[in-house]
Amino acid sequence: MIPKSIGASSSESGVAEMRRLIARHKTWDWLFGLLGTLALLFATLVFAALFGQMLINGTPQLSWEFFTSFPSRRAASAGILSAWVGTILVMLVTAVVAVPLGIGAGIYLEEYARKNLLTDIIEINVTNLAGVPSIIYGLLALGLFVYQFGLGQSIAAAGLTLALLILPVVIVATREAIRTIPQNIREGAYACGSSKWQVVSHHIIPYSLPGIMTGVIIGLARAIGETAPIITIGALTFIAFLPPSPFSNPEQLISFEWLLAPFTVMPIQMFNWISRPEEAFQANAAAAGLVLLLMTLSMNALAIWIRYHFRKKIKW
Amino acid sequence: MMSSILPLKHPPGTLAETPGALPQGWSAARLRRRLAERAIETLLMLAALVSVFTTAAIVAILVWESVVFFRTVPLLDFLTDTQWTPLFDDAHFGIIALLSGTLTTTIVALLVAVPLGTILAIYLSEFAPFRVREVAKPFLELLGGIPTIVYGYFALLFVTPVLQKIYPELPGFNMLSAGLVMGIMIIPYVSSLSEDAMRAVPMHMREASYAMGATRLQTAVFVVTPAALSGLASSYILGISRAVGETMVVAIAAGMQPNFSFNPTEPAATITAYIVQVALGDLPHGSIGYQTIFAAGLTLLLITLVFNILGHFLRKRFREAY
CATH class of the missing domain: 1.10.3720.10 (MetI-like)
Structure with a gap:
């Protein structure tokens, strides 16, 4: 890096050489800046190609009928009614299970857990679970929920599987959100005579809510797009009906029959259409992919927005 | 974890444990709240333990089914065979x-x-x-x-x-x-x-x-x-x-x-x-x-x-x- 002639820098040629060296290194700097920009540009182009290709192939299929029709043997009249209804119901189960469990676990680890072996085991577990491939959760669900618990290929089995899958995401987000709350908030509340749960429920949970919400939304956005675990529980079937409505039984206010109903979800429907050899179905796949992409991207964008918005607002 | 600095618990033998020193009704309320606090902590701990159960269940299910599998297929074949045709008549199980x-x-x-x-x-x-x-x-x-x-x-x-x-x-x-x-x-x-x-x-x-x-x-x-x-x-x-x-x-x-x-x-x-x-x-x-x-x-x-x-x-x- 250092020019050999630095000792002779008093001479004119030494200064000139130094200038050349600086200029050369500045050029390298500039070239790397260009490389970085090109890499970003590449990522943008890939996204544009991905989105554009789906848009071109899928838009002709996107119509009101596409959302209100069942899948069909004829590509032109096939729709995603059972898929989007299934996705919403599965997500409902996932959220109902994963949100309280994840937030509870996060609060426990940050506020309650003592530094002992059990806590260490739980922490290592959460880290490890976050790295387990999603298809392994599918195998767990196949062995446990489908056969041991006898839930079959139902909405409940799929919802539980995805809940376990996103649990680490919710736990980690909860913990990170709680960690940003300064200690003096807790001390102030304790000084006023609060019990631990009062501190947690009146202060910790409300203040960490934006962070928790971000994690929950990102987790659910991931769950919406997950295909492998649901295929693994054997749910790739032709579903041309809706699960029973929760209000169908006049004797009960809300019936939970739909939990055990067979179902399909958006990514499964898309996979089904991709794997058909006929080209017409690929247009359906593109349209379904477009809807799925918009669902996950808008959820992710919402999460990012919440994070940026509240980060600016909170000043401790 | 951080909150353990705070002196949350009263030293044993004070307050709740000595009802005579307190106004009537005080200790029952305090006891109830203590129990509620303890119950909440247990519930939260159970939520945290779900992740441990998940890992245990994953390992148990995979190992359980694999043990049955390896009773039929020797581990050596599994690791050395270069063909994977488990669904054919001539079944090979080379991972x-x-x-x-x-x-x-x-x-x-x-x-x-x-x-x-x-x-x-x-x-x-x-x-x-x-x-x-x-x-x-x-x-x-x-x-x-x-x-x-x-x-x-x-x-x-x-x-x-x-x-x-x-x-x-x-x-x-x-x-x-x-x-x-x-x-x-x-x-x-x-x-x-x-x-x-x-x-x-x-x-x-x-x-x-x-x-x-x-x-x-x-x-x-x-x-x-x-x-x-x-x-x-x-x-x-x-x-x-x-x-x-x-x-x-x-x-x-x-x-x-x-x-x-x-x-x-x-x-x-x-x-x-x-x-x-x-x-x-x-x-x-x-x-x-x-x-x-x-x-x-x-x-x-x-x-x-x-x-x-x-x-x-x-x-x-x-x-x-x-």
Whole structure:
């Protein structure tokens, strides 16, 4: 890096050489800046190609009928009614299970857990679970929920599987959100005579809510797009009906029959259409992919927005 | 964990335990609240323990079904046979035929994700103006949020046709296109972890380097990168773990035929693709075909576990360095 002639820098040629060296290194700097920009540009182009290709192939299929029709043997009249209804119901189960469990676990680890072996085991577990491939959760669900618990290929089995899958995401987000709350908030509340749960429920949970919400939304956005675990529980079937409505039984206010109903979800429907050899179905796949992409991207964008918005607002 | 500094509990023998010293009714209310507090803590602990139960259940199910499988198929055959044809009459159970597919797609993915991810990380952490970073980071995050099935569709119906224009003999299903797309998919993952590692390098090291007359690139390459090396390595390793466990892209774009080959232009099945293929069929519960997916799953879990532990260890090291 250092020019050999630095000792002779008093001479004119030494200064000139130094200038050349600086200029050369500045050029390298500039070239790397260009490389970085090109890499970003590449990522943008890939996204544009991905989105554009789906848009071109899928838009002709996107119509009101596409959302209100069942899948069909004829590509032109096939729709995603059972898929989007299934996705919403599965997500409902996932959220109902994963949100309280994840937030509870996060609060426990940050506020309650003592530094002992059990806590260490739980922490290592959460880290490890976050790295387990999603298809392994599918195998767990196949062995446990489908056969041991006898839930079959139902909405409940799929919802539980995805809940376990996103649990680490919710736990980690909860913990990170709680960690940003300064200690003096807790001390102030304790000084006023609060019990631990009062501190947690009146202060910790409300203040960490934006962070928790971000994690929950990102987790659910991931769950919406997950295909492998649901295929693994054997749910790739032709579903041309809706699960029973929760209000169908006049004797009960809300019936939970739909939990055990067979179902399909958006990514499964898309996979089904991709794997058909006929080209017409690929247009359906593109349209379904477009809807799925918009669902996950808008959820992710919402999460990012919440994070940026509240980060600016909170000043401790 | 942090709150343990606070003197929450009264010393034993005070207040609640000595009701005589308190007004009437005081201690009952206090006792009730104590019990409620204890119940809440237990509930929260149970929520935290769900993750432990999940891990235990995963290991139990995979090991249980695999034990049955290995009673029929000797472990040695499983590890040395080069054919994987469990559903044929002439059944072979050589996991190597699936591992070769997993390895090849993973290497192709890494050839894309490591250079691009590293360049993006260095650029975003050391070079990019504030404005660019504020836009680029959420954008990369969005890319990471795209469902894998969409990437699978992209690989099969966009990347493969494009590659076929360059190289006409390329079959419709091939590991190259699956690997390339998988690499693109894990770029955001590698770049964000690498950038975190580079951001963790203290500012004074950069300032010292600039004070010596180094340029940005020299500082980035000779000061920041070595200091963040274990963090970078951990991001690559966690990227490998993602690529090994990735399912839909390879299942859609690389075909589902087990093929003992390291040639990326050939179709082949990975471990994950095989599990999908079996799940698509109608295998009866308890048959040997059904058990194979658990043996394959156990293999997959062990591989990702090794990488995850290694990555976790390296991450811890870079966190403790400063």
